[in-house]
Amino acid sequence: MLSPTQLQISEERFSVIYTLSGNREEAYRKAEDICIEQTIEFPADLIPEDDIRKHIFGRIESFEQIESGYQAEISYNVAIVSGEITQFLNVIFGNISLKPGIRAEKVKFSPRLLQAFQGPRFGVQGIRDLLKVFDRPLLCTAIKPMGLSNKELAKLVYQFAKGGIDIIKDDHGICNQAFSPFRDRVARCVEAVQKANQETGGNSLYAPNITAPDRELNARANFAKEIGAGAVLIAPGIVGFDRMQALADDPSFDLPILYHPTFLGSFVTNPEAGISPYLLFGQLARLGGADIVIFPNYGGRFSFSEEDCHLISRGATDPLGEIRPIFPAPAGGMKLDSIPQMLEFYGQDVVLLIGGDLHRHGKDLIENSKLFGQKVKYP
């Protein structure tokens, strides 16, 4: 056994709600295991009655049966997170991600933990101010398919902007391929959106995909900003939530951030394990500084349920200290015909992301974009 340790740390704790599978005994054992695995990762019987046991161990604050198993609230000392989003992820779902039957549902923050995060720079109100659109949901689309030349992609941007789409993003699979090099694409697309805005008097934004390795991510972000892009698209599942957060926190980088969900599906497709949509696309999106979170809507080509989407919408907007609410952007095979249903489900503070279906209503993409707008304004 170790010698007793004394620690000078605050008593402040935050907590995580976990759903645990198995019978009561198994579920309770999982809760006890989380308290150790996520903190000291060491045989508990070798720790004396000291400050480590008192302050560092996770603590079961409540344990109760729910419809789908058991739910435990486990608290952690704020000091173990050290104000870093990387360690925050590690504490809430690090090693226990490797064990079956544990799902992190929701974080209950404490004041000091929240102070470590600035959250999104814009949020719902900031994006509306930027676009000068206050009375309706926002329209969004993607330029694709991969394989088009930059000239062709820029033409799409022009048409969409001319037709009144608010935010036009790169498809997330378009990065820096030889057939669509990043800097040339962004330059052309920025020019196209500016031309359309001048002609319409509108404020459409073009959002290039800056997901890229290591330093190249920042280089692309800076290039996008300097040449006049209106927003950026990033995939935190691939490059880390900390990279997204760093852009949101950087005073010299003042563009809105769209969070793309690619590569994150394994966290949410197993109902018995992983991270809830509320936490992954709601709370973590906001801690990581996203202004708009894209996710697969129910009823499209993915398999998210209505309940999942409801949770994301709540996670994006529930009170969270000083951290701003953000826009949910349901996507994934949405059609113009789905608009009335989406508006009923999400209300007015939503970004409607419709991609392929915009190409199905005649050859004129400007007209199709206008049709999209009409369906949103007069559903």
Next chain:
Amino acid sequence: MLSPTQLQISEERFSVIYTLSGNREEAYRKAEDICIEQTIEFPADLIPEDDIRKHIFGRIESFEQIESGYQAEISYNVAIVSGEITQFLNVIFGNISLKPGIRAEKVKFSPRLLQAFQGPRFGVQGIRDLLKVFDRPLLCTAIKPMGLSNKELAKLVYQFAKGGIDIIKDDHGICNQAFSPFRDRVARCVEAVQKANQETGGNSLYAPNITAPDRELNARANFAKEIGAGAVLIAPGIVGFDRMQALADDPSFDLPILYHPTFLGSFVTNPEAGISPYLLFGQLARLGGADIVIFPNYGGRFSFSEEDCHLISRGATDPLGEIRPIFPAPAGGMKLDSIPQMLEFYGQDVVLLIGGDLHRHGKDLIENSKLFGQKVKYP
């Protein structure tokens, strides 16, 4: 429908083996869906008979029944990866991670795709050269529990090194907490390991945990290097495989890299979906430049199967062009008594990572460490 597109790109393709759940028809539909979702993400019927259809679409190369469902080999044009590990992850398992019943098993590389990756700097042989240990498995342990002061942690480093442990790493939950600030800890632990090495004539390495947000990751990596740390520990599931790769590729950063699996469990705990252990802890570890990959051994406090561990061991060492084989480091509740079984299972090219159990064999950690060495040398 779009106008036909002409593309000047190579014909070279690589492929991914996917396991697909459902009956034959459902599984085949999933294979067809992957070809579209992972590439153009656009209605296929709107694409003319052009170069996008010919070159960019994924292609089903084979489809067959296996014990656990169906398996498809799907090929992609190398050009769509653009030599970037971020886009490589996006192509092999990006949006389809959000759909159920799809597991990425293995990548079959093409020459040009492999050329984009340098892989680990050291690998098995490089680590052996560094440690001057050629004839036995390597011994590894972690300093913990979280909550100890840096002085206490450094004392552990000294004792473990004095007892002959080859690699002594930070526990992955220890980062930069107020009770264990990073720079002070690394300075003390480096001093401790150097003192022990001087006394024993050995070459033990201390590996601090450099997992941290954004630029702080590089700052900690550089600090570790400059002050004389022997290796580093990093969690690519949290900070991205691209950050790990960048360190491995950086000519000025010449320390071995240990890959910690925290936060990655959701990819591997659902047998019907996610990424296989072979790919996640084998192939991706090597592409990302890890020299040693830590994972939960079967029979410990996690639930990995023997088959999972066998796959990881193979993924770490199977031929992969010029990319070096790396050390598997089975861990997670391993005991000194497990050593004979682990050696039989993994052979000699393994890093045995034993943490808490080293504290269970009497109070003298130097003696316990020596016992660990004896059990490895004379199992």
